[in-house]
Amino acid sequence: MIDPVNFYGETINSRLLIGTALYPSPQIMLDAIHASGSDIITLSLRRQSPKTQGGNHFWQTIKGLGKYLLPNTAGCHTAKEAITLAEMSRELFQTDWIKLEVIGDDYNLQPDPFATLEATKVLLNEGFKVFPYCTDDLVFCQKLFDAGCEVIMPWGSPIGTGKGLMNPYTLETIRHRLPQATLVVDAGLGIPSHAMQAMELGFDAILLNTAVAKANDPVMMANAFRSAVEGGRLAYLSGAMEEQNRANPSTTVLGTPFWQQTQS
Amino acid sequence: MSHSQHKPIAIVGAGLMGRLLAWRLLRQGYKVTLFDKDLSGRQSAGFIAAAMISPISEAMAADIGLYHEGKKNLSIWQQWLTELNQVAKQSIDFQFDGSLVVSHPQDKALFDRFTLKLNQLAIDTVDFAHCRPETREPELAHFAEAIELLPEGYIDNVALFSALKTVIDTLGGQWVEQCIDNTKEALPSDCSMVIDCRGMGAKKALPALRGVRGEILRVHAPEVTLHRPIRFLHPRYQLYIVPRPKSEYVIGATQLESEDTRQMTVRSALELLSALYSLHTGFAEAEIISFSAGLRPAFLDNLPKIQETSQGLSLNGFFRHGYLLSPMFIEQTIQRISATLLKTELTAC
Numbered sequence: 001m002i003d004p005v006n007f008y009g010e011t012i013n014s015r016l017l018i019g020t021a022l023y024p025s026p027q028i029m030l031d032a033i034h035a036s037g038s039d040i041i042t043l044s045l046r047r048q049s050p051k052t053q054g055g056n057h058f059w060q061t062i063k064g065l066g067k068y069l070l071p072n073t074a075g076c077h078t079a080k081e082a083i084t085l086a087e088m089s090r091e092l093f094q095t096d097w098i099k100l101e102v103i104g105d106d107y108n109l110q111p112d113p114f115a116t117l118e119a120t121k122v123l124l125n126e127g128f129k130v131f132p133y134c135t136d137d138l139v140f141c142q143k144l145f146d147a148g149c150e151v152i153m154p155w156g157s158p159i160g161t162g163k164g165l166m167n168p169y170t171l172e173t174i175r176h177r178l179p180q181a182t183l184v185v186d187a188g189l190g191i192p193s194h195a196m197q198a199m200e201l202g203f204d205a206i207l208l209n210t211a212v213a214k215a216n217d218p219v220m221m222a223n224a225f226r227s228a229v230e231g232g233r234l235a236y237l238s239g240a241m242e243e244q245n246r247a248n249p250s251t252t253v254l255g256t257p258f259w260q261q262t263q264s
Numbered sequence: 265m266s267h268s269q270h271k272p273i274a275i276v277g278a279g280l281m282g283r284l285l286a287w288r289l290l291r292q293g294y295k296v297t298l299f300d301k302d303l304s305g306r307q308s309a310g311f312i313a314a315a316m317i318s319p320i321s322e323a324m325a326a327d328i329g330l331y332h333e334g335k336k337n338l339s340i341w342q343q344w345l346t347e348l349n350q351v352a353k354q355s356i357d358f359q360f361d362g363s364l365v366v367s368h369p370q371d372k373a374l375f376d377r378f379t380l381k382l383n384q385l386a387i388d389t390v391d392f393a394h395c396r397p398e399t400r401e402p403e404l405a406h407f408a409e410a411i412e413l414l415p416e417g418y419i420d421n422v423a424l425f426s427a428l429k430t431v432i433d434t435l436g437g438q439w440v441e442q443c444i445d446n447t448k449e450a451l452p453s454d455c456s457m458v459i460d461c462r463g464m465g466a467k468k469a470l471p472a473l474r475g476v477r478g479e480i481l482r483v484h485a486p487e488v489t490l491h492r493p494i495r496f497l498h499p500r501y502q503l504y505i506v507p508r509p510k511s512e513y514v515i516g517a518t519q520l521e522s523e524d525t526r527q528m529t530v531r532s533a534l535e536l537l538s539a540l541y542s543l544h545t546g547f548a549e550a551e552i553i554s555f556s557a558g559l560r561p562a563f564l565d566n567l568p569k570i571q572e573t574s575q576g577l578s579l580n581g582f583f584r585h586g587y588l589l590s591p592m593f594i595e596q597t598i599q600r601i602s603a604t605l606l607k608t609e610l611t612a613c
Binding site for chain 1: 325326327381384385474475477499520521522523524526529531564565566567
């Protein structure tokens with residue numbers, strides 16, 4: 001069992017947040033969510049006709065899990081679209097949590113930093129608890145934090161690419177510079193070792209979807225990510241040794257002739 | 265007692281399942297009455313669909329079982345369509361000689377993944393082949409590579425619906441245009457069994473049933489010649505272009521977890537049209553025949569079920585697999601009907 005994490009005052013046991021898109025069937029989605037051990041489930045509304053409650057059956061299925069819901073604004077391209085959708089989702093799901101996603105580039109689904117920050121300020125002002133999806137740009141993250149976001153979610157790499165942490169250095173910098181923020185790596189992870197690497201860097205949690213949903217066996221992959229996130233967290237807490245160039249035998253070398261010692 | 269002496273079997277819902285079931289029952293000598301709010305069938309999921317039969321592609325997206333079951337169903341379809349064409353004296357266009365999978369250069373990773381997964385799922389190596397696309401479809405030479413999936417094809421479903429109507433009439437099936445909201449209240453009491461094939465119309469009776477929105481586009485493109493279904497690998501959708509007689513093509517389909525039945529959205533139209541244009545520039549001057557949207561009836565596992573009801577059976581939840589899985593489900597349904605009626609007779613004796 002790992003230590004819990006805090007999201008806007010809520011104590012959450014699992015450090016893995018999971019999405020609800022692209023699974024072969026809703027049943028496999030439910031089984032995968034269960035296997036992931038996640039307590040927070042993200043879901044998108046944009047293409048499911050929220051105005052006519054078109055996705056109601058699907059949303060009820062997800063609500064039935066009894067987990068924290070984190071509605072998202074996936075598919076929005078302007079601050080205005082995202083704000084409207086956030087307001088609709090607050091009404092539909094009775095939660096002031098919102099994963100804010102404002103896309104600036106359609107090809108790699110890169111967030112628009114300016115529109116994201118603009119929407120963040122409006123939504124925080126309206127009482128939302130904003131979980132902004134952002135790039136791994138330190139200044140962008142800093143400004144989101146300064147605006148009042150307690151949770152910040154930089155990407156590992158573009159959504160759905162499975163490339164893992166493209167730039168561990170920038171992520172590590174964000175961790176060092178924003179020690180008070182709850183930091184989540186959101187998007188771009190492909191395999192459990194990517195999640196583990198992010199957790200080892202000191203990130204508080206992982207949000208993913210495609211890596212599990214598109215695996216040949218999503219349920220088993222959800223399990224694998226769960227273990228990786230837990231392993232990464234424990235590794236971070238346990239304080240890793242420093243990497244060094246010179247091999248350092250773990251057994252004593254006393255009595256070994258000096259010419260063998262220098263070769264080692 | 266011969267089947268014709270039974271009271272008629274009421275089939276509620278005259279879409280793909282209702283029609284197929286009526287035909288197969290009638291040819292075994294049962295009496296059948298079909299009920300639907302719209303006997304043209306135009307509102308049914310099976311009519312709106314692109315009517316592809318693609319065991320490999322569907323297995324790749326969902327469950328390996330669809331590959332094995334789909335292949336068996338394909339051979340039944342072959343017999344059924346041959347028979348229908350003879351009996352109905354119509355020519356339903358169908359082609360089961362394979363489909364082609366291609367991808368844009370930027371989605372090469374998806375193509376490689378598709379190849380890898382064919383092996384991981386142990387798809388029989390005689391069922392697929394890597395090829396130069398122009399060796400199968402001469403007008404697709406601009407794609408670098410393709411995978412041919414052999415046990416796949418399509419049926420012209422508009423012609424199929426019409427042929428089934430003809431053959432049901434010929435065999436003495438009855439049609440009643442009536443909306444059956446509740447099968448217990450609305451049906452005549454002199455039927456032996458009620459088989460519920462209403463699809464989304466049965467939502468009240470089947471709370472676990474949900475609708476999955478699909479949007480589809482039909483065009484007339486005389487400048488394009490494609491013979492087989494072409495599947496485009498795309499990170500978010502299963503896009504395909506399916507030929508129809510007289511240079512028509514069906515392009516589908518979005519898959520949205522929504523029960524919204526409004527017309528197609530601009531975004532979906534843009535996605536389908538851009539897929540079409542990027543496959544073949546000859547589609548630029550094609551005439552758009554229709555944009556349609558419909559709901560696929562599905563259960564949580566996206567697999568169909570035959571369930572007992574107080575009046576008979578319910579056959580529902582075909583999701584995107586109506587054409588892929590229907591023949592064997594129809595045969596199983598008939599076996600269960602036959603067993604139930606026999607039991608009723610024995611009890612009566």
